[in-house]
Amino acid sequence: xxxxxxxxxxxxxxxxxxxxxxxxxxxxxxxxxxxxxxxxxxxxxxxxxxxxxxxxxxxxxxxxxxxxxxxxxxxxxxxx
Numbered sequence: 001x002x003x004x005x006x007x008x009x010x011x012x013x014x015x016x017x018x019x020x021x022x023x024x025x026x027x028x029x030x031x032x033x034x035x036x037x038x039x040x041x042x043x044x045x046x047x048x049x050x051x052x053x054x055x056x057x058x059x060x061x062x063x064x065x066x067x068x069x070x071x072x073x074x075x076x077x078x079x080x
Contacts, residue, residue: 002018002020003018003019003020003022003065003068004016004018004065004066004068005017005018005032005063005064005065005066006038006063006064006066007030007032007035007055007060007063008060008061008062008063008064009055009059009060010059010060010061013037013038014038014064015032015035015036015037015043016035016036016037016038016040017032017033017035017036017053018032018033018034019033020033022063022065023057023063028056028057029054029055029056030054030057030060030063031052031053031054032052032053032054032055033052034051035050035053
């Protein structure tokens, strides 16, 4: 199952994408599926038909893991 992430690359706008697995401590690059801008528009520096991109981790500042629709339905304890 793919995880939806927001990838922050140095000196670029954040990229919304899916990842099959999160990077491990020994990984040197990441593979992003269906990369797009936050507003779901195509990235200006990629060809329109690109579905996978590999970035070196040296360019990645950090990766945000976005909640899935299943996780959003979970109701936690609320203090009143």
